[in-house]
Amino acid sequence: MDAEAARAFTPLTLGPLSLRNRFIKSATNEGMAKGGVPSKLLVEHHRRIAAGGVGMTTVAYCAVTADGRTFEDQVLMDAPSVRHLRALTEAVHRQGAAASAQLTHGGCFTFLPKLSTQYPLSASGGFNAAGVLSGRLFKTAMTRQDMERVAQQFVAAARLAREAGFDAVELHMGHGYLLSQFLSPRYNRRRDAYGGDAAQRAAYPAEVLARVLDAVGQTLAVGCKLSVIEGYKGGAGAEEAAAIARVLERTGAHFLVLSGGMNVEAPWAIFGSNMPAAAVETIQNPVVKIATRLMRLAEPKLRFHELYLREPSLRVRAAVKLPLVYLGGAKSLQGIARVMADGFDGIALGRALIHDPEFVNKLKNGTVSVSACTACNECVVTMYGASGTHCVLQGALADAARLNRQPAAD
Numbered sequence: 001m002d003a004e005a006a007r008a009f010t011p012l013t014l015g016p017l018s019l020r021n022r023f024i025k026s027a028t029n030e031g032m033a034k035g036g037v038p039s040k041l042l043v044e045h046h047r048r049i050a051a052g053g054v055g056m057t058t059v060a061y062c063a064v065t066a067d068g069r070t071f072e073d074q075v076l077m078d079a080p081s082v083r084h085l086r087a088l089t090e091a092v093h094r095q096g097a098a099a100s101a102q103l104t105h106g107g108c109f110t111f112l113p114k115l116s117t118q119y120p121l122s123a124s125g126g127f128n129a130a131g132v133l134s135g136r137l138f139k140t141a142m143t144r145q146d147m148e149r150v151a152q153q154f155v156a157a158a159r160l161a162r163e164a165g166f167d168a169v170e171l172h173m174g175h176g177y178l179l180s181q182f183l184s185p186r187y188n189r190r191r192d193a194y195g196g197d198a199a200q201r202a203a204y205p206a207e208v209l210a211r212v213l214d215a216v217g218q219t220l221a222v223g224c225k226l227s228v229i230e231g232y233k234g235g236a237g238a239e240e241a242a243a244i245a246r247v248l249e250r251t252g253a254h255f256l257v258l259s260g261g262m263n264v265e266a267p268w269a270i271f272g273s274n275m276p277a278a279a280v281e282t283i284q285n286p287v288v289k290i291a292t293r294l295m296r297l298a299e300p301k302l303r304f305h306e307l308y309l310r311e312p313s314l315r316v317r318a319a320v321k322l323p324l325v326y327l328g329g330a331k332s333l334q335g336i337a338r339v340m341a342d343g344f345d346g347i348a349l350g351r352a353l354i355h356d357p358e359f360v361n362k363l364k365n366g367t368v369s370v371s372a373c374t375a376c377n378e379c380v381v382t383m384y385g386a387s388g389t390h391c392v393l394q395g396a397l398a399d400a401a402r403l404n405r406q407p408a409a410d
């Protein structure tokens with residue numbers, strides 16, 4: 001193994017947290033929390049990833065409040081979830097890895113049948129493209145009071161994450177969720193102190209970050225996930241991401257996870273490859289099915305290539321000094337060496353670890369140098385099935401559907 005690749009296996013410090021190596025399992029919605037309750041399958045999923053050698057695994061998509069969910073079956077970071085999540089963090093720690101909780105609020109990107117507000121919240125009001133299929137045609141601009149309440153919800157969720165034994169929290173500021181709606185020029189048309197150029201649009205996400213750092217930053221690593229390009233015409237690009245990264249660095253973020261794309265406008269930019277046509281038809285949730293079909297019509301045809309977010313991520317790398325975690329299409333030892341040589345501090349993997357949770361150990365012991373993941377994205381579709389997110393080339397765990405119905409700690 002060359003020196004750059006070997007560096008990926010050395011410890012990494014993120015704020016108060018030290019990881020055994022630089023590999024991080026990225027948040028990939030597991031579909032393993034029916035009704036918001038973390039299941040035994042979710043524990044087993046992350047236990048296997050931890051046993052497979054990563055430094056840290058990220059539990060996806062933990063909603064900071066019931067209204068902040070996009071779907072009913074995502075983890076809800078509330079007091080009853082704590083004991084279930086503790087079972088997960090203990091299982092991960094026993095394997096020598098750390099655990100991070102991705103904290104999210106969907107804003108106007110929600111398919112919930114019921115919300116406590118008349119319209120879903122966003123940076124600005126008006127027509128809600130994300131809500132066409134859920135019947136939520138309009139969104140409302142957050143007032144200062146809404147902003148205060150949601151900031152408190154992020155803080156409360158971070159405290160619960162600490163109580164559940166997590167080592168880190170990742171604030172989701174990418175892909176079109178509420179905080180990324182503030183960052184996005186398409187969603188944020190505010191004329192107050194929270195709108196304007198990229199740095200001004202980062203004011204509210206930075207405020208949330210500052211509050212979370214104050215609450216838990218002494219003991220937990222606090223990071224943010226950011227889209228380095230939104231991926232559609234008129235969307236924010238790498239220079240704007242660099243300006244946002246500077247604001248987050250000044251605010252004291254311990255690390256950033258760099259991603260790309262937006263769920264509604266450019267989902268392909270998240271994945272660097274298209275959704276599988278046939279697989280769309282197997283989606284059980286009718287709303288998601290129609291939404292996915294419509295999105296496919298607008299999709300450019302892509303050919304996946306390794307490290308597809310490298311160029312815009314390098315622009316962000318040049319702008320800041322804080323630890324940056326590269327994410328997007330890493331799937332070989334050579335690619336990982338490239339990421340390290342580029343000066344990124346960590347390397348996040350999504351699909352390569354869904355395909356094979358042992359991937360990191362196999363890279364280390366030389367039994368594998370390239371993941372056999374084909375970036376087919378069939379795993380994205382399995383998210384909504386009874387067995388949760390899994391690689392279709394490998395199949396789900398034998399007992400997956402049963403374990404997915406059982407609350408983790410019962």
Ligand SMILES: Cc1cc2nc3c(=O)[nH]c(=O)nc-3n(C[C@H](O)[C@H](O)[C@H](O)COP(=O)(O)O)c2cc1C
Binds near residue numbers: 026029172175350381
């Ligand atoms: C099945 C699946 C579910 C995902 N769910 C989430 C999620 O809940 N939160 C998130 O930030 N990213 C999510 N992603 C995006 C990944 O974190 C990552 O950005 C993307 O897969 C590209 O990285 P990769 O090439 O290493 O897979 C998901 C990806 C997949 C494949």
